[in-house]
Amino acid sequence: MSRGKKLDLFIGADIDDSWAQVESPRKSKIEEILEPKKHQLHFAKEKRRGKTVTLVGEFFLSKEDVTSTLKLLKKKLGCGGSYREHYMEFQGELKEKLRPLLVNLEFRFKGGH
Numbered sequence: 001m002s003r004g005k006k007l008d009l010f011i012g013a014d015i016d017d018s019w020a021q022v023e024s025p026r027k028s029k030i031e032e033i034l035e036p037k038k039h040q041l042h043f044a045k046e047k048r049r050g051k052t053v054t055l056v057g058e059f060f061l062s063k064e065d066v067t068s069t070l071k072l073l074k075k076k077l078g079c080g081g082s083y084r085e086h087y088m089e090f091q092g093e094l095k096e097k098l099r100p101l102l103v104n105l106e107f108r109f110k111g112g113h
Contacts, residue, residue, distance in 0.1 A: 034060040036106040043095050044087075054094045056102070057087030069105065076101055 044055040059066060066083055073088070074081050077097055081090040090098065099109070 032060065033062050036061075037108065039107050040110050041102065041107055042110045043098075045093065045095070051091070052093045054090045054092065054098065055087045056090070056098060059083075059086055059088065073098070073101055 039059065041056055041058070046053045046055060059069075061069070066088075070081060070083050070088055074090070077090065077094055079091045079094065081088060083089070102109075
């Protein structure tokens with residue numbers, strides 16, 4: 001009985017000894033650190049797992065300034081939050097409470113926000 005031909009499978013992998021550096025698709029936009037008066041912030045609202053998240057950004061601050069500002073805002077708002085990709089994320093719909101706090105810290109907003 002004949003078992004047939006052997007299958008020659010080619011998956012498409014190319015095995016080389018050379019290495020290539022993989023570049024991340026995300027590029028950091030931070031070119032310089034700006035003072036709060038020169039920021040143009042805007043709000044965005046997203047739904048994540050059925051819950052609302054308020055995004056505000058883009059921030060061009062040093063890491064120490066970002067962490068201290070985020071900690072102060074979370075304490076005053078009584079909510080959780082994080083900092084990712086130049087945006088601060090806050091748990092809940094907090095645009096109305098967040099805007100006056102940022103204005104007191106001398107941040108500016110784009111028109112309509």
